[in-house]
Amino acid sequence: MTTLAGELAPPRAARTRVPTGLAAGATMLLALLGASALAPVLTSYDPYAQNLNAMLLPPSAAHWFGTDNYGRDVFTRVLYGAAIDLRIAVLAVVFPFVFGAVAGAVAGYLGGWVDAAVMRAVDVITAVPFMVLVIAIVAFLGPGELNILVAIGVVDWIVFARLVRGEVLRDKHLEYVTALRALGFSRARIVLRHLLPNALPPAAVFLASDIVLVILTTSALGFLGLGVRPPAPEWGLMISEGRAFIYTGWWAAAMPGFACMYAGIAFILVGDGLADLLRVRGQ
């Protein structure tokens, strides 16, 4: 939506203004990362130390989020857990983003059998629901952080490939590409140095929602007992462990979920903000 005020404002100002959502999301993320890094200073509890005299204590001044069935401080574990969940979330999207973008760009530019091969692979992976395929791959590989990264890597690149391919198909007949070809540039150089960077914005915007998807997937795997192994304070695993005690201590399962939601909202705000920013630039 362009408002009258927006159109009258000098373009320079429009370009440098950071959307409120983006700023809010980035602040939320920095706060979480900061709190996680400073966890040893912020809390005096150990995320692993069991205290059988303090089992399932409700939230209080001493234990902000209460304690779990082993007497461990839930707030402390949520903070330490942020390092695990966010690390997996960010690492897991690196390969899908890079591989998907390059595969999509090459397929879109070359066309022919390369395009057919890439798109058939995309079709096959699309045919299996995301969650089912990730769970199945982890089931056969075995649980653990590395296997989560592998499973998501195999499945998740297709979205980026589709997005980038679409952009490249639209751009490849533009004059600048013809000019580059006339100048005798190699196909690799045209695709990787010129078409790919121009095709990236939609994929970059999707990256934020994809990180949310990975956070939810990682916690779901942890919940099913297929993810990070206990006693690590991974959020999904904590929810799973707290589930057995919802009669006596709902907080042990509830609190890590709020952390998940907080991180998800932060990334969604960043993604929406980025999308707004890129739309402004595009105009």
Add this chain to the structure above:
Amino acid sequence: MLRYALGRIGQTVPIALLVTVLIFLLIKLVPGDPASAILGDRATDASVAALRHQWGLDRPIWQQYAVYMRNLATGNLGQSLRYQSPVADMLPARTAVTFFLVVYSLVLSVVIAVPLALVAAAYRDRWPDQVIRASMALPLAAPAFWVGILLLIVFSLKLRLFPADGYGAGFGDHVRHLFLPALTLSYAFASVLCRNLRSSLVDVLQTAYVDFARAKGLRRRVVLFRHVFRAALLPAVTLIGVRLTYAIGGSVVIETVFAIPGLGSWMVDSILARDYVVVQTLTLMFALGTMLINLATDLIYPLFDPRLRMG
């Protein structure tokens, strides 16, 4: 129309064959030898060799795939090591449960999303719209299984309105037992559907024919339901197909939360028991179900859109 339908079906067949290759290869991901992994430490060399032979693991890989396909074609979906019974025997009952759950969640999503989208579009950019949009954005960030646990705490432990788990017997009992799981599964879909429906409603509200209908003196409600809503529903049809496949994926986790005896909880149980054949077959079933839904969506869509029927 017939040519379109046949062409679309023709595209699905090779993809389905490639999907069987992908799922056949899954078992190769097991580190080491699947036969000894399943039989455990107590296994003798002879029993491992026997199982390898039974599964055809001692043959070249293309022959293994041929055997796999021949078994599928003859309805032999493998043997569950855990239950010592053919997978095909347990499949119909389990499938019915998951089907019930997924369709139920779809119905709930529509019931939740449609009124909210109508209100949001009618009050565009005023406070009801903003409240609805903000509250519909929240669920996208929450893990579904966690929402399920919260619903469980509030509605079955504290308020005792719904049973905490199981499937029940008889239709009415199923509806009661599956209400919380279906609600859990539906909120993410309701959120996407509501956003999508609102924006297409807003688009349609700005068209000239809506202005004309209003100028004609038709009441606001008549315009909204008879003219705007019908046109805005179209994009939602495709969305429903797409989200159904998400619901199938989500059912794996949700069935585990609520201990519902469907395909998803069966898959998780089988993974934990290393019942690899069952996991493989269920993955295939989920994939085939998804492909059928996608195909059905593409075939149904022209029926809703007169413009496509002409062409």
